Amino acid sequence: MTAQIINGKEIAKKKRSEIAKEVDELKKNHVIPGLAVILVGNNQASRTYVKSKQKACQELGMHSLLIEYPETVQESELLSKIDELNHDDAIHGILVQLPLPDHINEVKVIEAISPAKDVDGFHPINIGRMMTGQDAFLPCTPYGVMVMLEEMNIEIAGKHVVIIGRSNIVGKPSGQLFLNENATVTYCHSKTKNLEEHTKNADILVAAVGRANFITADYIKEGAVVIDVGINRNEEGKLCGDVDFEEAKEIASYITPVPGGVGPMTITMLMYNTLKAAKNFQSKLQKTK
Ligand code: NDP
Numbered sequence: 001m002t003a004q005i006i007n008g009k010e011i012a013k014k015k016r017s018e019i020a021k022e023v024d025e026l027k028k029n030h031v032i033p034g035l036a037v038i039l040v041g042n043n044q045a046s047r048t049y050v051k052s053k054q055k056a057c058q059e060l061g062m063h064s065l066l067i068e069y070p071e072t073v074q075e076s077e078l079l080s081k082i083d084e085l086n087h088d089d090a091i092h093g094i095l096v097q098l099p100l101p102d103h104i105n106e107v108k109v110i111e112a113i114s115p116a117k118d119v120d121g122f123h124p125i126n127i128g129r130m131m132t133g134q135d136a137f138l139p140c141t142p143y144g145v146m147v148m149l150e151e152m153n154i155e156i157a158g159k160h161v162v163i164i165g166r167s168n169i170v171g172k173p174s175g176q177l178f179l180n181e182n183a184t185v186t187y188c189h190s191k192t193k194n195l196e197e198h199t200k201n202a203d204i205l206v207a208a209v210g211r212a213n214f215i216t217a218d219y220i221k222e223g224a225v226v227i228d229v230g231i232n233r234n235e236e237g238k239l240c241g242d243v244d245f246e247e248a249k250e251i252a253s254y255i256t257p258v259p260g261g262v263g264p265m266t267i268t269m270l271m272y273n274t275l276k277a278a279k280n281f282q283s284k285l286q287k288t289k
């Protein structure tokens with residue numbers, strides 16, 4: 001079997017054009033969706049991610065505000081900036097680029113963001129809402145995965161989904177979103193024994209490990225859907241996923257490539273969440289009129 005490639009770039013393009021249309025509609029009502037990004041320090045990867053987020057905002061006609069701090073910034077200064085942004089009507093989404101330096105408490109910073117502007121979907125209120133199946137800002141990468149599957153008409157209900165990875169931003173919320181769609185979910189992690197025995201049972205396998213080409217053909221059931229969240233560099237310094245794409249594509253029914261798979265969906269869903277926050281703001285405005 002040669003797998004059908006799930007083209008994240010194409011799906012992201014389609015979603016972004018839908019978002020751009022909605023942004024235009026909102027602008028007619030004098031609301032320009034605004035995203036504030038806080039960047040601390042000089043981490044090159046963080047800087048690149050932030051640039052892509054700003055570029056996406058510009059392309060979709062959204063307002064983007066970058067606030068930069070040196071590595072030495074005090075936690076109190078960040079918290080007071082977040083408080084100011086929480087009260088700024090031109091800003092509908094606030095994102096603090098992670099990781100933060102060690103002297104800053106990440107949890108405290110995330111919890112300072114108003115849940116109504118938490119477009120990353122990391123605030124415990126949004127996580128709680130997601131877990132109880134209520135309307136919430138969903139974390140962008142797992143949300144992007146779900147949108148890709150929906151676009152490909154891949155059924156989820158009743159499927160056995162195995163997630164490798166249990167981080168708060170990818171693994172755990174991915175499992176929850178699949179559960180919300182009536183899948184049976186297994187989580188694997190670094191303490192899982194006989195990983196292969198679990199992954200071989202997956203109808204849908206999600207790899208969010210952070211290890212280049214870690215998932216080889218031996219881990220995959222014939223006909224499985226393989227979602228590769230990993231972004232790594234191989235020995236030659238080339239971008240690659242957690243899945244050995246060349247091997248896996250001969251076994252899977254569908255597979256996401258790296259690059260061009262999950263990656264483009266993450267920023268797209270951030271834009272979607274920012275639009276949603278702006279729409280919520282606008283409907284609140286209308287109610288108070
Ligand atoms: P983390 O490092 O936070 O989590 C990695 C997870 O993998 C942990 O739960 C860890 O287990 C598990 N793990 C590590 N080694 C093994 C192993 N040998 N067997 C089984 N499980 C293992 O990473 P993230 O979740 O933040 O990211 C994962 C990958 O996804 C990275 O490559 C990252 O760059 C990429 N990423 C991609 C995004 C995108 O837009 N496409 C967005 C975010 C991340 P344990 O909990 O026990 O330590």
